Amino acid sequence: MPTRLLAGLGALLIVALPVLPGVPPFWLTLLTYAGLSAIVVTGLVVLTGVAGITSFGQAMFVGLSAYATALLTTQGGLSPWLSLPVALLLSAGAAWIVGAITLRLSGHYLPLGTIAWNISFFYVLGNTDALGRYDGLTGLPPITILGHPILGGGEALLLTWGFLGVCLWLTHRLLRSRTGRAIRALKGGVVAAESFGVDTARVKIVAFVYAALLAALSGWLYAHIQRAINPTPFGINAGIEYLLMAVIGGAGAIGGGVFGAVLVTVLKDQLQNVLPLVFGAQGNFEAIVFGILLVLMLQRAPDGLWPLIVRRSVAAPPARGPAAQPLASRPAASPGTMLLEAASLRKTFGGLVAVNDIGFTVAAGEVVALIGPNGAGKSTTFNLVTGVARLSAGAVRLAGRDVTGLPARRIARLGCARTFQHVKLVAGMSVIENVALGAHLRGSAGPVRGALGLDAAEEAALFAEADRQLARVGLSACRDLPAGGLALGQQRIVEIARALCLGPQLLLLDEPAAGLRHQEKQALGDLLRRLRQEGLGILLVEHDMDFVMGLADRLVVMNFGAKLCEGAPATVRRDPAVIEAYLGSAA
Incomplete structure (x- = not known):
């Protein structure tokens, strides 16, 4: 069943529930809270499922917004609607600060950092007199629409799910945009994303702040629907529960976040009623069930339940539309213009010298091949030229500009594009x-x-x-x-x-012919010759000598990190040092 059809049926059900005769108010309230959770989890889809940043701290931003609007409305005299932009801006600012600090962490330290922030926030709420300590704040005004107060039931359900619909639309648009593709590119590796110009640090902050904004919207709605708040719903347990919803539903899809939020909310309520009867005692036994369910999900359906329902692995890409205004092109360099000058490049890893005083040039309209046995340092040299790895010594100039020490995204901006030895799509x-x-x-x-x-x-x-x-x-x-x-x-x-x-002037290709069949190599060779005629400078690493000899204007031969020789293909082919490096002295 297509995703849009499922979404349409779900929306129709939510709209119809408040007016269906005999629907208990309890279920309207339960689905309202499911909608509030779904708003938070939609942000987690962007942050965790798409950007790959695991956060247990979303409940903190829910609570920050809830307490902000509570203070603004009960003590500041603002209406709930006027307090909304203030609460959102406050949460966005807090998320920017927290993200700027925490997103520098990697591995398991990053999620542990979000846990630490949420625990700290919880204890600040519980120990601050102005915030009511653990008793919280009461007497919050309801949200009013055209003078009519929203006091719960079907009206609160429609309001919550209406906001959820807006959040889903915004998120769908965001992920299909230029920024959304940059966020999704984080899953392909930071190195690749930086190499075609993405500022990955900024993109991570954008995803973190966006998820916090959706959490803040949920907190604002919660505060004025509940009309009383205390620290309990904003503790670390709630943060873990939000992440559980995303994982069970399917953190990689927007629909999965909504499905997981509804499923966990309803299941948790029902388990709280059934499990005490089964065990004959009161307790939070649902946590045991969710723990077992989570382990099973990670083993059997790591992408969540939603992909099993909709059976789609990739969102439909944009169709070909009408002719678009062409992108501004970079001026082509004149033939012979020096595009790349690498001088005395050196890279050491402790006592290991991976690249030892390598130097070469690439001009516009020229193909230069960097060849050598495995482990000669060719890919490391590529990384030094493109800013992926930091030079220990030496200098790199692009079109006469010194780019030594610049990050990969800055070098890409100057018209240097590359591929990778190990494909990074x-x-x-x-x-x-x-x-x-x-x-x-x-x-x-x-x-x-x-x-x-x-x-x-x-x-x-x-x-x-x-x-x-x-x-x-x-x-x-x-x-x-x-x-x-x-x-x-x-x-x-x-x-x-x-x-x-x-739109580069300089193109660096790391083993582009690896894995290609004979006809595909011929087509690639023809393409690179056309690019050379158009004025591009091309530097390539390749092990297929037949391919290289028929294409390159010059060869730079490396062995054990040092330059062995440089010259025209015919000259290099006959060089005794090259023959020994490739075939051994016995040959």
């Missing part, structure tokens, strides 16, 4: 979306424009460019397929199309 995205990531720097729309759908013209231009580059490399037929489902050779060609989307 975002497997859960379509081919066309992966290629469009390469044009990230050629767009300017931010998260607000993306979420509000104000970036249509720019998106059309970005995808038109991606379509053009896919046609250029001969993979238009794979446009809408999941990138992770392609053969390795095709994935390498997709990486080249993504690099070309940057």
Whole structure:
């Protein structure tokens, strides 16, 4: 059953519930709380499921907004509607500060950091007299619409799910935008994302703040529907429960977040009624059931239940639309213009010298191949040139500009694009979306424009460019397929199309022919010759000597991190030192 049909049926049910005869008020209230949780979990879909940032601290932002609106309305005299933007801004500011500190952590330290923040927040609430300590605050005014107060029941249900619908629409728009693709690119690896211009630190903050804003909206609604608050719903247990909802439903899909929130909310309520009868004692036995369920889910359905229901692994990519305004192109360099100058490059890892005083140049309209046995230091040299690895010594200049020490995203901005020895595509995205990531720097729309759908013209231009580059490399037929489902050779060609989307003057290809069949290698060679004629400078690493000898203008041979020789292919082929390095002295 298509996702849109499921969503439509669910929305129809929610709208119909308040007016259906005989529906107990209890179930209306329960589904209201499920909707409040679903708003928070939708943010977690972006933060955890898409960006890969695990947070146990979302309950803190729910509580921050709830207490802010409580103070503003009960002591500041503001109406609930006027307190909403203040509560959202306060939560966004707090999330920016917390994120700037916490997102520097990696591995298990990051989720532990979010736990620490939430526990600290809980104890601040419980020990502050102005906030009512553990008794909390009461007497909050209800939300009013056209002078009519929303006091609960079906009205609260419709209000909550109406806001949830808006959040789902904004999130859907955000994830399909330029910023959304950058967030999704984090799953493909920070190194790859930085190499085509994504400021990954900023993108992580955007995802963190967006998730906090949705949590804050839920807190504002909770405070004025409940009309009394205390620290208990904002403790670490609630943060864990939100994450449980995301995992069980399916953190990788928006629908999965809503499904998980409803399922866990209803199941928790029913288990609280049934389990004490089974065990003959009172207690939070539902925590045991959820723990077992979580372990089973991680083993049997790590992507959650939602993908099992809708049976879709990749969101439908944008269809080809009408002709778009072409993207501004970078001026082509004149033939012979020096694009890359690498001087005395050196990289050490402790006592190991991986690259030892390597130097070479690449000019516009020239193909230079970096060759050598396995372990010679070729890929490390690539990383030094593109800013992925930091130089121990030496200098790199791009088009006459010193770029030594600049990060990869800054070097990409100067017109240097690359591929990787080990393919780094975002497997859960379509081919066309992966290629469009390469044009990230050629767009300017931010998260607000993306979420509000104000970036249509720019998106059309970005995808038109991606379509053009896919046609250029001969993979238009794979446009809408999941990138992770392609053969390795095709994935390498997709990486080249993504690099070309940057509009580079200098193109660095790390083993582009690996995994390609004979005819595919011929087509790749023809493409690289056309790019050379268009004025691009190309530096490539390759082990296929037949491919290299028929393509490169110059070869730079490396062995044990040092330059063995440099020259035209015919000259290098006859060099005794090269023959010994590749074949051994006995040969």
